[in-house]
Amino acid sequence: METPLIATPLHNRLREGLARMGVALRSDDWLRARDAGLNPTQMTILEALEGRENGLSVTEIALNLGVSQPSATDSINALERKGYVVKQPVPGDRRAVTVCITDAGRQSFLTGDAVEGAADQAIRALSEAEQADLLISLIKMIRHMQEAGVIPVQRMCASCRYFRPFVHADKTRPHQCDFVNASFGQRDLRIECREHETAPPLSRAATWEAFQGGLSTLHAT
Numbered sequence: 001m002e003t004p005l006i007a008t009p010l011h012n013r014l015r016e017g018l019a020r021m022g023v024a025l026r027s028d029d030w031l032r033a034r035d036a037g038l039n040p041t042q043m044t045i046l047e048a049l050e051g052r053e054n055g056l057s058v059t060e061i062a063l064n065l066g067v068s069q070p071s072a073t074d075s076i077n078a079l080e081r082k083g084y085v086v087k088q089p090v091p092g093d094r095r096a097v098t099v100c101i102t103d104a105g106r107q108s109f110l111t112g113d114a115v116e117g118a119a120d121q122a123i124r125a126l127s128e129a130e131q132a133d134l135l136i137s138l139i140k141m142i143r144h145m146q147e148a149g150v151i152p153v154q155r156m157c158a159s160c161r162y163f164r165p166f167v168h169a170d171k172t173r174p175h176q177c178d179f180v181n182a183s184f185g186q187r188d189l190r191i192e193c194r195e196h197e198t199a200p201p202l203s204r205a206a207t208w209e210a211f212q213g214g215l216s217t218l219h220a221t
């Protein structure tokens with residue numbers, strides 16, 4: 001019989017836990033999408049387009065979804081029929097289009113996004129400190145997948161040209177966002193920011209090193 005003394009490796013159990021959360025999140029996605037009159041894939045496309053004035057190409061949307069281009073095109077066409085996105089021609093390239101969210105699409109997305117699911121409730125049941133720690137762990141995991149090329153660069157502070165980590169002495173607000181020219185704290189780090197602009201790879205690496213170094217110092221004090 002398996003006991004805690006001969007348990008499976010910690011990283012395996014974490015994956016098991018994340019898989020359980022994944023099930024809850026998928027179920028929440030269905031609820032959100034249903035309230036918005038969409039399916040989860042369409043909802044994810046609207047989420048990716050929200051806040052992007054210049055829209056996204058079909059290739060970028062497919063990368064965000066982790067699906068093939070034909071599959072992304074089917075969902076985009078369905079959203080276009082509902083009037084939730086528009087396709088705009090790309091100057092100088094007759095075959096390319098940019099997909100942009102419409103006001104109706106934004107309203108639909110916001111309706112679904114307002115629904116609180118079981119996973120939301122579970123996250124809110126954690127203490128403030130636990131939530132902040134979880135945020136850092138998620139940022140590290142997402143960044144790892146991003147740099148490994150498994151997922152596209154995400155709109156999070158860690159990859160943003162405006163992010164300057166641990167440049168302020170104030171431990172409650174050590175980071176600087178140059179976009180709004182303001183300091184902010186660990187718990188305010190973004191995973192999805194509409195003002196995000198991707199930093200060049202070398203600069204991203206240097207920022208990440210500074211971020212990691214700041215975290216180590218923070219934990220040592």
Ligand code: SF4
Pocket residue numbers: 155156157158160161162163164176177178179180190193194195196197
């Ligand atoms: S613009 Fe957004 S992603 Fe970039 S540093 Fe500021 S808050 Fe973070």
